[in-house]
Amino acid sequence: MAHLAVRQLTLSHFRSHKRAVIETDGRPIAIYGPNGAGKTNILEAISMLSPGRGLRRAKTAELARVPETVGWKVSAILESLGHTHELETSFTGDGSRTVLIDGKAAPQIALGRLARVVWLVPVMDRLWVEGADGRRRFLDRLAMSFEPSHGEQTLVYERSMRERNRMLKDGITDPSWYGAVESQMADAGAMIAQNRLQTIARISAAQAIATTSFPAASLTLVNADNSEIIETADQLRDAFADGRRRDMQAGRTLVGPHRDDLNAIYATKDVPAAQCSTGEQKALLVSLILSNARALAQDFGAAPIILLDEVGAHLDADRRAALYDEICALGAQAWMTGTGAELFDSLGNRAKYLMVDDGATSAIHPIP
Ligand SMILES: Nc1ncnc2c1ncn2[C@@H]1O[C@H](COP(=O)(O)OP(=O)(O)OP(=O)(O)O)[C@@H](O)[C@H]1O
Ligand SMILES: [Mg+2]
Structure with missing residues (x-):
């Protein structure tokens, strides 16, 4: 039952x-x-x-x-x-x-x-070969199942990032304008990164002890530019402040958890998910959903x-x-x-x- x-x-x-x-x-x-x-x-x-x-x-x-x-x-x-x-x-x-x-x-x-609630739908069959957006959303849905406040943090982060991006586009250079909004982004951003890392750790642990017919995936959180994942609010605050000039040229924020990506390797074959067969890619997704469910059954x-x-x-x-x-x-x-x-x-x-x-x-x- x-x-x-x-x-x-x-x-x-x-x-x-x-x-x-x-x-x-x-x-x-x-x-x-x-x-x-x-x-x-x-x-x-x-x-x-x-x-x-x-x-x-x-x-x-x-x-x-x-x-x-x-x-x-x-x-x-x-x-x-x-x-x-x-x-x-x-x-x-x-x-x-x-x-x-x-x-x-x-x-x-x-x-x-x-x-x-978590789900797999047919458009996700291409999750591993398409852009990072879909993988980030997938990971965030799993993270929300463990930590419901993750959804709130994501909303706060996105709202404050839109505000920062607007200031960048308007060419505002006065640092005092950026302080509060970047601070909000940094606090929410750090929570987001930590929730994602914890979710990956939790799912990996559940995979390791599961008896299952589905393939294990080695999961890591990576960054768009292969730079390190920033996990603390202080580091994020510094990264936003240091990046203002560059971001102003780009017209948007180039660092932060909105640039993170979920990387998966089909463990027993040591092959990146994107290079697996269509059926293997699907099996990896099913495997993650099942591991998520096992972990949640224990934790929740x-x-x-x-x-x-x-x-x-x-x-x-x-x-x-x-x-x-x-x-x-x-x-x-x-x-x-x-x-x-x-x-x-x-x-x-x-x-x-x-x-x-x-x-x-x-x-x-x-x-x-
Ligand atoms: N807002 C709407 N009002 C009325 N009908 C809608 C609306 N949105 C979608 N539909 C219709 O609902 C129908 C059923 O859609 P649904 O995607 O649930 O089908 P399905 O049973 O999953 O089919 P498939 O096997 O092709 O996936 C479609 O014909 C679609 O056009
Ligand atoms: Mg359908």
């Missing part, structure tokens, strides 16, 4: 779903149906139970069902470590999305303390809610079976999608099945 799980999920005017209610029973959920039926939309709705933009990084307004565009709402009954919470997040057409926790207005960031008391969109893509039948076994052993509530039921054959009755067959009416059929 999962210790952290969505027990009931209700979507209102969310993407293709006019109204849908899904009940769960503690088992993982396997969702299948044809292209365009609304499977990923369900996972996206769950991702909105955590802070941020969700698994497609869509703008809040894009989630409103067309043609009505009356806004949207996702509500859930969440069970977390023996407590039950009512979560609700909605968008009414202007401003940002709002959050209610047990009926009380709460900041979005408060969701992160209750619903720890429950594995995170895991969203695996098109779980079968690039995984052969043996690896799929191994993944299902490991998810079940972890007691994690995984929400998985695939186009056909046969992708879940090896799961058998260890999952609850939902067949989604019509994008227009959002027909979701529980399979008994």
Whole structure:
């Protein structure tokens, strides 16, 4: 039985779903149906139970069902470590999305303390070969699962960096203008770097003791220019102050955690992730998600809610079976999608099945 799980999920005017209610029973959920039926939309709705933009990084307004565009709402009954919470997040057409926790207005960031959600989606299949942005976001999502305040630090850092960049572009040279904003960036930046390093250490430790069919990755946090990762606020403050002239020429900030990158090496072969086969790259991602879940189960008391969109893509039948076994052993509530039921054959009755067959009416059929 999962210790952290969505027990009931209700979507209102969310993407293709006019109204849908899904009940769960503690088992993982396997969702299948044809292209365009609304499977990923369900996972996206769950991702909105955590802070941020969700698994497609869509703008809040894009989630409103067309043609009505009356806004949207996702509500859930969440069970977390023996407590039950009512979560609700909605968008009414202007401003940002709002959050209610047990009926009380709460900041979005408060969701992160209750619903720890991580995901793998098909665009991440290219995570290792594309730019650092995606890898940084992936790492930050894992970091948030361990340390929910990581999301807050990231927001503070980005907000103050935008302010600094504006001053650089305006050609402001007076150091007194930079002091406060750089100090804020340095404090948040140091926390971000430390959270990321701790996350990597925690996941590496979990990998080292796990019995798993998935490949271990040697992980390091690296910097865009291969310079050292700056871990303390004082060092960051100095780096920002020293870099003003250079940054002014560039028109943006060139040092700091927004330039960090996650480096992974397929350990047993000693090959960088980017040079592995497509299936091996996917297996590395799955491996990190599973290690994250193992570590979180120990540290927090429950594995995170895991969203695996098109779980079968690039995984052969043996690896799929191994993944299902490991998810079940972890007691994690995984929400998985695939186009056909046969992708879940090896799961058998260890999952609850939902067949989604019509994008227009959002027909979701529980399979008994
Ligand atoms: N705001 C919206 N309003 C109404 N429909 C939308 C909205 N956004 C997306 N859709 C539609 O929702 C449908 C289902 O999308 P979804 O991505 O969930 O499909 P899927 O079942 O995951 O399909 P696939 O197997 O191709 O991944 C799509 O046809 C899409 O056009
Ligand atoms: Mg999909």
